[in-house]
Structure formats: C-alpha cells, structure tokens
Amino acid sequence: xxxxxxxxxxxxxxxxxxxxxxxxxxxxxxxxxxxxxxxxxxxxxxxxxxxxxxxxxxxxxxxxxxxxxxxxxxxxxxxxxxxxxxxxxxxxxxxxxxxxxxxxxxxxxxxxxxxxxxxxxxxxxxxxxxxxxxxxxxxxxxxxxxxxxxxxxxxxxxxxxxxxxxxxxxxxxxxxxxxxxxxxxxxxxxxxxxxxxxxxxxxxxxxxxxxxxxxxxxxxxxxxxxxxxxxxxxxxxxxxxxxxxxxxxxxxxxxxxxxxxxxxxxxxxxxxxxxxxxxxxxxxxxxxxxxxxxxxx
Numbered sequence: 001x002x003x004x005x006x007x008x009x010x011x012x013x014x015x016x017x018x019x020x021x022x023x024x025x026x027x028x029x030x031x032x033x034x035x036x037x038x039x040x041x042x043x044x045x046x047x048x049x050x051x052x053x054x055x056x057x058x059x060x061x062x063x064x065x066x067x068x069x070x071x072x073x074x075x076x077x078x079x080x081x082x083x084x085x086x087x088x089x090x091x092x093x094x095x096x097x098x099x100x101x102x103x104x105x106x107x108x109x110x111x112x113x114x115x116x117x118x119x120x121x122x123x124x125x126x127x128x129x130x131x132x133x134x135x136x137x138x139x140x141x142x143x144x145x146x147x148x149x150x151x152x153x154x155x156x157x158x159x160x161x162x163x164x165x166x167x168x169x170x171x172x173x174x175x176x177x178x179x180x181x182x183x184x185x186x187x188x189x190x191x192x193x194x195x196x197x198x199x200x201x202x203x204x205x206x207x208x209x210x211x212x213x214x215x216x217x218x219x220x221x222x223x224x225x226x227x228x229x230x231x232x233x234x235x236x237x238x239x240x241x242x243x244x245x246x247x248x249x250x251x252x253x254x255x256x257x258x259x260x261x262x263x264x265x266x267x268x269x270x271x272x273x274x275x276x277x278x279x280x281x282x283x284x285x286x287x288x289x290x291x292x293x294x295x296x297x
Contacts, residue, residue, distance in 0.1 A: 004133040043082060047111030055088045055290065056206075060111025062181055066190030069170025070181075076168025081180025083110060088290045093210030095270065098283040099260055104296040106207040106272070106281075108184065110191055112174070113296065114205060114213065114274070115183045117245065122155035122236045128132040155235045156245040159185040160280060173280070175286060186280040187215060205272065208293030211262070213272045221263065223277050224255035248278050260284040 026112055047060035062083030071080050087107050094149070106114045143273045159167050168175045173186030188204060195202050200220060205213040228240040232247075241246040250259045257263050261282040262272045272282050 015157040027101065028253055029110070036224050045110055047109075048250060051091070052088075054092065055090055056210075058085065058089075058111065058206075060085045060107070062183075063185050064112050064172070064174075064182060065110040066172065068172065068174070068182065068190070070166075071168070071170075073170075074260055075101070075166065076175040078176040078178055079180055080182045082229045083179075083181050085113070085296075086206075087294075088294045089206050089208060089291065090210040093270070095286050096100045096288055099286060100209075100289055101284050102208065102282065102289065102293070104208065105283075105285070106205050106213050108213075109203070110189055110190055112116070112188070112191075113181065113183045114188075114281045115185060115187050116283050118157050119146050119177075120157035120158050120167065121155065122244065123151035124207055125233070135273050137172050143175060146218060154246065158242060158245060158247075158278070160180055160278075161242045163194070163276075184281065187276060192217075199206070201268075201271075206284070207285060208288075208289035209287030210290075211270050211272055211287055212268060213274060214268070215274050219276055221257055221275070222255035222278060223257050224252060224276050225250050225259060226254065242278065245283075258286070260286045 018060070031255055043061070043063045045063045045065035047058065050057045051060070060083070061081070062085055068080065072078055079287055085107070102116060104113055105116050108114060115197055157167070159165070159169055160173065165173065169185060172184065172188055172190040174182055174184045174188070176182050192202060195204075200218050201214045202217060203212055204215050227242055227247055228249050231237075231239050235246070236244065242248070244256055251257070257273055257275070260272065261275060261279055264270050270286065274281055
C-alpha cells in the first residue's frame, strides 16, 4: 500500500500526517536493473508533520518512500538504518541580512534529509606520505588522497562530478552515512517520480529556515555558479574540474538563482531550487535556520 501526499500545501500542514510507504516495483518508471534496486529491508517510510504555534515539527525515521540502491556498495560501505529525526522550521520564514552556510540544508516531504556537502576532504598529509614513500597506491587514493571530516576543509570533495555519481551514490543521488542515515546529495529522483503533477515546479521539501524547496522538471532555472578557470594554485593538483567544492565560484547574474540557489516567485514567495548542476543542493540559507538543522549527526 502506498499512502503518499501528492500535494503538500501550507493550508493543510497543521494536520499531523503519517506516511507509511512501500513502493512497488512497477511504480518505478525509469528502466533500472532489478539487481540495482531494493527497498530498505524490513523498513518502511514513516514521517509526521505537526503544526505548533510558530513552527512545524517533522519527525521521521529517515527511510525513503521509494526504491534505493544496494547498500553497502562499492564507494559506500554503510547499511541503511532507521533514524530518529526531529526537526523544526518556522511557519513564517523571513530573509536575513546575511547568508548562513548550511551543512544539513533541509528535509524532504518523505522525511529524508538534504545534505549538500560530503564528509570527504583532500588531505595534504596523505599526499606527502605517498610522495615520501614513493609507493604507488590504488588509483582512487592516488588521485584523491582524502580524510573524512565534518569540520573545516579547504578542499571538500563533491559527490557528483561532471554528471557522474561518486562515493556510492544511487539512482536517487543519495547514499548512506556512517550512522546509517540515507540522505540526498542531488535531485531526489525516486521522490520526484512519486509526484504526479502537470506543474514544472514540484515542491519536494522544506529548508531549515522554513522556505520551501522545489525541483524544476524542465530544468528551467539555472545556477549562477561556474567552474573557475585554469589550474588550482594550491591543494590537489590539476585543473578546476568540479571534483572539489572549491573548484566553483559564484558570479551574480550569470544564471537565474542567487548564491543560495534560490529566487523570488510570484506564486510561492522566496524558494530554493535543487538543480542538476552545481551546487545541486543549496549550500546556504537566506533566512534564519532552526538550531535542529545545525546539529544533525
């Protein structure tokens, strides 16, 4: 049985909605190989929205309402596990006079989190070890000496490079953290396919500051980020090819969206877009994020 909300409007958000979803194979419209598809075994999607006086609370187990790739897998050795997400966002979002960098940007309508950056960081220490030992490490390490870090990182690896998925991303542009949290790094393909709408803009979630997150089915709105020219002058060798977050720069006006991948609309007010190209998921908030989105695992 599939119990899913096709349209989630602010006028009905005050009703606590419980979604318990098991998506059948015939409801996947794209021709994926069956060996690459699975639902999280013995787990089902559960998410509840509750309206409070000034905020909305979202509780979910972090299990998607659609097929996923096989986990553990090459590039992502972690198993999907139930989470205990309890997140809040304001009912009355407002723009701030400054932007706030985001680590856990928002939550999808199915309770799965949108996470813009990875935990993989280029490590100069590892590169020095390779040079000193003069040993030839495996190709993936030779090209990308890395460490895992949640803190400051001068060269953060991207999960999608030149339209190619990395770090074990599945067909939903998602993979799994060490603690078992399934999360999106790009367009949530499986979630989009559950939405039946003639509209170009599909509402797929909420950002930590309360503004809505949309996807353009026609890829109508373009990012204002571009690759920097030439070679990197520090850090990992090579040209700015999109392997690292720092390979990109924001140039106001070259696209439709601002530095947080958002824009003002007549119908929905200010919104964020998840795009096919960098930054994929917005890297910052325009408004005032709730603390619950700043302290996720």
